[in-house]
């Protein structure tokens with residue numbers, strides 16, 4: 670089954686779908702070697718290095734497969750569900766055959782070590798990709814409701830809310 674195709678978007682390599690996905694449907698499981706923050710390559714090449722934060726101090730490296738090529742968007746079609754070490758890309762709306770599939774990198778980021786300019790082209794593009802905690806509250810809420818914010822970020826949010834008595 671070859672549902673996902675690596676193609677070319679305006680910002681370089683991108684992943685397109687060869688079939689429709691329904692909201693909530695699994696698109697692909699990410700795989701790759703695991704690294705701690707200290708083990709990440711330096712300098713970090715933000716275009717060619719594919720390391721996804723999946724826990725407090727844990728990153729999934731490139732697999733060499735299609736999962737390395739999903740781009741970021743501030744208006745994504747998909748999101749990562751991280752559960753017991755499994756990293757699943759899931760559709761967060763209906764996706765049509767031929768569309769590019771993107772996810773919002775900020776949803777798993779909590780490190781203060783890395784940021785990147787965004788050129789996704791969405792009219793409300795945030796211009797910069799950085800930690801989840803810097804997202805506008807309404808976007809945070811939307812992602813939390815969709816179930817694509819990992820536990821380590823939710824737990825930290827809860828702690829912060831308590832600390833400020835909110």
Ligand SMILES: [Zn+2]
Nearest residue numbers: 743787789794
């Ligand atoms: Zn953007």
